[in-house]
Amino acid sequence: MRRHVMWVAAATALGLTAGHGLAQAPPAAQPAPQATPPAQPMFATRKVEGTDNVYIFRYQGHQSMFVVTKAGVIATDPIGLRRPQADTTYIDEIKKVTSQPIKYVIYSHSHYDHIAGGKPFKDLGARFIAHKNAQAQLKRFPSPDVVMPDEVVDNKRTITLGGTTLELIYVGRNHSDNSLVMRLPKEKLIFTVDFVPIQTLLFRNLPDTASPPEWEESLKRVAALDWERMIPGHPYAGGRLGTKQDVQDLIGYMQDLGAEVKKAAAEGKCTDTAMKEIKLPKYEKWGNYAAFLPGNVERYCYLNNGN
Ligand SMILES: [Zn+2]
Numbered sequence: 568m569r570r571h572v573m574w575v576a577a578a579t580a581l582g583l584t585a586g587h588g589l590a591q592a593p594p595a596a597q598p599a600p601q602a603t604p605p606a607q608p609m610f611a612t613r614k615v616e617g618t619d620n621v622y623i624f625r626y627q628g629h630q631s632m633f634v635v636t637k638a639g640v641i642a643t644d645p646i647g648l649r650r651p652q653a654d655t656t657y658i659d660e661i662k663k664v665t666s667q668p669i670k671y672v673i674y675s676h677s678h679y680d681h682i683a684g685g686k687p688f689k690d691l692g693a694r695f696i697a698h699k700n701a702q703a704q705l706k707r708f709p710s711p712d713v714v715m716p717d718e719v720v721d722n723k724r725t726i727t728l729g730g731t732t733l734e735l736i737y738v739g740r741n742h743s744d745n746s747l748v749m750r751l752p753k754e755k756l757i758f759t760v761d762f763v764p765i766q767t768l769l770f771r772n773l774p775d776t777a778s779p780p781e782w783e784e785s786l787k788r789v790a791a792l793d794w795e796r797m798i799p800g801h802p803y804a805g806g807r808l809g810t811k812q813d814v815q816d817l818i819g820y821m822q823d824l825g826a827e828v829k830k831a832a833a834e835g836k837c838t839d840t841a842m843k844e845i846k847l848p849k850y851e852k853w854g855n856y857a858a859f860l861p862g863n864v865e866r867y868c869y870l871n872n873g874n
Contacts, residue, residue, distance in 0.1 A: 610653070612660040615798065615808070618754050620731065623798055624660055625806075626653040629681065632749065632758040632798050633661060636729025639670035642693065643749065643758060644800065647684015648712065654684040658691070669693045670728060673735065674716065675760035675800060676743040677701035678775075685714035696720060698737055700745035720747060738788040740781045742770070748789060755793065760800030763789060763817060765809045767854035772862035779870055783821050790814045803854060820850055828867035837868035 615621040620635040629646040640661055647654040661669060672689075674682045674697035685695060697705075697716035705715055726733045734750040742762035749758040761770070763786065776782060790811055797809030824847060831841035842861040850856055 610656055610660070612663070614664075615754075615756065615796075618756070621751065621754055621756060621798075622660075622664065624657050625802060626650070626656060628801055629653075630798065630800055630802060631657065631681075634731055634733065634751070635661075635665045635667060636731040637667070638729030639667050640665060641671045641673065641726065641728060641731070641733055642669050642688060643673045644675050644681040644760065645672065645684040645688060646681055648680045649683075651684060654687045658687055667729075671696060671726065672714070673697070673726075673733075673747070673749060674701055675749070675758070676746040676762075677704040678743065678761070679710060679713060681760055681800060683710065683712040686712075689714045694718060696724075696726075696735065698735075698745035698747050701743075704743075704745065736792070739785040740777050741785040742773070742782070743775055744777060746785075748792065750792060750794060752793065755795040756798060757789070757792065757794045757796075758798045758800075759789065759809075762786075763797065763799065763809060763814060764801070764854070765797075765799055765803035765807070765813045766816070766852075767803045768820075768850070768856055768859040769863050769866075771859055773866040776866065779821065779825070779867060783818055786814055786818050786821075790818070820847070820853075823847055823849065824863055825867055825870070828864055829871060831864075832868060832871035837871055838865055841868055 610626040612622055612624045615623060622633050622635070624631045624633060626646055631642070631644045631646050633643065634641040642661065645654050645657065669688055669691055670693060672685055672693045672695045674695065677697070689695070695714050695716045696718045697720070699719040699721055702716050702719050705713060720735045720737065722737050724735045726735065732752055734752065736748040736750060738748055746760065746762050762782065773779065797813070799809055827845050827847065828837065828841060831837055831845060836844065842864045845860070845864045847860065
């Protein structure tokens with residue numbers, strides 16, 4: 568318990584208890600996974616292969632999905648924290664493929680590195696939608712750079728626009744308490760942000776994560792949905808789309824990590840010794856393995872201490 572108290576204190580000092588992207592002066596946004604080659608252009612827009620109207624807009628190490636319909640555009644995270652040019656670029660990129668108005672902006676979750684910068688979309692008349700817990704977080708920690716949601720989602724909501732159906736699904740607490748899975752049933756695509764990294768370790772010591780076991784449960788719910796390909800909020804693993812196997816592999820990683828830490832905890836090695844000693848060679852090719860494994864172990868040690 569004492570370690571957990573120290574963790575909370577340290578996290579508060581870093582502005583992390585509200586989420587690594589939430590505090591007034593948030594620490595660095597989640598870094599681009601190491602698979603992103605440094606020479607790539609600042610931003611890029613691509614149509615998802617096999618679809619008529621689903622696009623991925625990437626700006627530096629962040630990605631957002633948008634869907635073009637004959638009655639307007641559904642955009643998602645503005646990804647404009649500390650770089651307002653990302654939002655205007657996003658809008659310019661949409662305008663290159665359609666003259667339809669942007670009707671919606673849907674927030675994946677409440678972390679600023681994904682949702683700051685919505686104002687240019689708001690000025691064009693878009694309606695903003697987020698999970699109800701995201702709205703609560705944003706009310707507790709308002710930012711002039713973040714547009715408040717106009718509407719909220721509880722467990723599920725379906726948006727239909729110009730012949731496109733988009734489901735907004737809450738699968739429980741994970742990387743935040745307000746992550747939405749956005750599912751396109753016809754295209755069998757989902758868009759998830761931050762809580763399903765592809766062949767990449769979890770972020771540091773899982774700041775803002777109430778419960779790693781609940782995170783695992785949320786992944787099982789994602790795996791149970793009907794979809795074939797996943798667009799992630801960062802270009803992991805060379806920028807490819809994710810699969811259900813990736814979700815299963817992440818669940819496997821969390822279970823392997825949990826089992827190793829449980830053993831270490833029983834030997835009295837949590838937290839510092841476990842952070843130094845535990846290795847998971849099966850995952851050493853995954854992104855951020857060396858950088859984040861000790862933090863991942865740290866968070867699971869707290870779990871063994873009842874937190
Ligand atoms: Zn996040």
